[in-house]
Amino acid sequence: MFDQFFYQDKGLFLQSLHPVAALSYLVTLLVLALVFTHPLYLLGLLLVVVLAIGAIRGLAVWEIYLRLSLGMMLPLFIINALLAHAGETLIWLGPRLPILGRLTVSLEAICYGAVMGVRLLIIMSVFCLYNLIVHPDKVLSLLARFASRSALVLSLATRMFPAMIRQIENIQEVQKVRGVDFHAGTLRERLPRYADLINILLLSSLEDSLEIAEAMQARAFGSGRRSCYRRDTWRPRDTLCLGGSLLALATAVYGLIGGYSTFSFYPQLDYLVKGPMTIIILIIIILSLFVPVFLSWGWQRCPYFNAKI
Structure with missing residues (x-):
C-alpha cells in the first residue's frame, strides 16, 4: 500500500535524467509556484506538473496527493473568504461576531483563496513528481561529494521509513501464517498482538543496524578518500x-x-x-517546462530519437 509513495524504477525517460537536471527542473517548478500569483501562470504550471506525472505513469499516486490537497484547500478557502476584509466587491454581508468583527465575503477574497489553493496543489504535486523521478541515493550521492558523513546519515534516515514499512508487512505475513489474526477480537485483545509486532520490529531493526555497521567496517568507511561505486553520465537529454x-x-x-x-x-x-x-511570456515558460515531457513522448515512440538523446 505504502510502496507507491516511494521511488520505483520503471525504466522511463524522466527517471533516466541526471540528478542535477532532474533537481533543477523540480526546483524551477517549485520556485515558480511560490513566486507566481497570476492565475493563468499557476494553471499553466499545474498543467505541466500533471502532464509530467502522467509521463512517469504516476497519476494513480497523484490522485492521493490531490485528495490530501483538496482536504487542506477547502478549510483555507472558507477561512480566507470569511475573514479577509480587504476586498471591495462585497458578495455577502454577514452578522457581527465578537473579536472577529462582521463577517463579509468578497469576490477578491474568494479568488485569492482559490488561487492559493491551486498553488498548494502545485507544490504538493511537485513533491509527488520528485518521489516518482528522483532516486534518493542519487541525490545523496551528490551531497556525499561535499559532506560524506552527513550524506550517510541522511541516507540512513530516508531509507528507515520505507524499510520499516516493508519489515512490518513481512512480520505480519509471518504472524498470519502462524495463525495470528490482527483484526479479530476487541481492541483490548488486539493490543498484545500489535505489541508483539512492535517488539519484533525493534529487534529486527537492531539486527539491521549491526549489519550496516559491519558492512561499513568491512568497506573501511572513514579510513581514506571516498570512492564512487556508480557515476551518472551527463547526456544530451540532460542538457536540453x-x-x-x-x-x-x-x-x-x-x-x-x-x-x-x-x-x-x-x-x-x-x-x-x-x-x-x-501571453508571450506565459507561452515561453510553459513550452520551456514542457521540454522533458516532449522528450519523454519522443523517447517512447521513436527508437532513433531515443538513441540520440
Whole structure:
C-alpha cells in the first residue's frame, strides 16, 4: 500500500535524467509556484506538473496527493473568504461576531483563496513528481561529494521509513501464517498482538543496524578518500532539460521585473491579461517546462530519437 509513495524504477525517460537536471527542473517548478500569483501562470504550471506525472505513469499516486490537497484547500478557502476584509466587491454581508468583527465575503477574497489553493496543489504535486523521478541515493550521492558523513546519515534516515514499512508487512505475513489474526477480537485483545509486532520490529531493526555497521567496517568507511561505486553520465537529454529549466526561470524573472506576470487581488481584481507580453511570456515558460515531457513522448515512440538523446 505504502510502496507507491516511494521511488520505483520503471525504466522511463524522466527517471533516466541526471540528478542535477532532474533537481533543477523540480526546483524551477517549485520556485515558480511560490513566486507566481497570476492565475493563468499557476494553471499553466499545474498543467505541466500533471502532464509530467502522467509521463512517469504516476497519476494513480497523484490522485492521493490531490485528495490530501483538496482536504487542506477547502478549510483555507472558507477561512480566507470569511475573514479577509480587504476586498471591495462585497458578495455577502454577514452578522457581527465578537473579536472577529462582521463577517463579509468578497469576490477578491474568494479568488485569492482559490488561487492559493491551486498553488498548494502545485507544490504538493511537485513533491509527488520528485518521489516518482528522483532516486534518493542519487541525490545523496551528490551531497556525499561535499559532506560524506552527513550524506550517510541522511541516507540512513530516508531509507528507515520505507524499510520499516516493508519489515512490518513481512512480520505480519509471518504472524498470519502462524495463525495470528490482527483484526479479530476487541481492541483490548488486539493490543498484545500489535505489541508483539512492535517488539519484533525493534529487534529486527537492531539486527539491521549491526549489519550496516559491519558492512561499513568491512568497506573501511572513514579510513581514506571516498570512492564512487556508480557515476551518472551527463547526456544530451540532460542538457536540453536543464536549458529548458533555466530558460523558464530567466523568462519568469523578466516577466516579474516588467510586471507582465504579476497579479493583484486587493483591493480590486487586476486584469488577467495586461498586454500581449503576458501571453508571450506565459507561452515561453510553459513550452520551456514542457521540454522533458516532449522528450519523454519522443523517447517512447521513436527508437532513433531515443538513441540520440
